[in-house]
Amino acid sequence: MKVKNGFGLSKNLKFLRQQLLKNDFKDANKIFNKISKNDKNFSLTEDEVNSWGYQLIEQGKKNEAMEIFKLNTLLFPKSSNVYDSYGEILETLGNRKEAIINYRKSLELNPDNTNAANYLKDKK
Template sequence: MVKDVQKKHPELYLNENYVNNWGYSLAGQNQLHDALEIFKLNVSLYPKGWNTYDSLAETYERIGNRKLAIENYKRSLALNAQNTNAIEFLKKVGESTEK
C-alpha cells in the first residue's frame, strides 16, 4: 500500500531516519504497538538497513516477544557486524553473535 502511494505521489518520500524517529516518538509515548507497526514499515521500505531491524528488535523486546527480538537483532547484526546494541543484547540473552 505504501509503495502504491509513493508511486502515485513521489513527493511523499519517507526516508529511513524519519520513519525510525516516528517509531521512537510513538514508543516514547508508550504506544508500543503503533511503534511496532512503524518499525515494520521501515523494515519493509529499507530491508537492507541494519538500524531498521535493530529498532524493530528493541520494540519486540519491550512488548515481551523475545523470540522476534532475537531474530531481528540477528538480522541487524548480519547487516552490520559492528552493531554493539545487537551484540550486547544477544550476549545478555545467551545467543550467539556468529553468523
C-alpha cells in the same frame, strides 16, 4: 510533538500518519505502497520513520511504534539500524523470539553493532 506544529513530522510523514490512523495503524506497508503508487514523489527517509517510531514509544503507543519500525525494515531492508529498532520494540512488547531474529539480522548487516551483539549475548 504537538498538533499545531504537525506533530513535528514532514509533510509526507503527516500524510502517512493520517492514512494509518484511519486504519488503526494496521497494514502500514500496504498503505505506504498505495500512497507511493498514487504519488511518485512520495518518499520517506529511514531516519524520519525511525524517529517517529521512538516518538510513538515516548507517547506510550508501543503497538503503533512496532508497526512503524516494521514498515521501516520493509522500506530500508539493508539498514542494520532499522532491524535494531524493530528488535527493541519487539523485546519491549515481550516478543523475544522475533526480537532475536531482528537483532541477528541487524548484526548480520553491521557486525559492529554493539547493541545487537550485547542483546544476543545475553540471550544465549
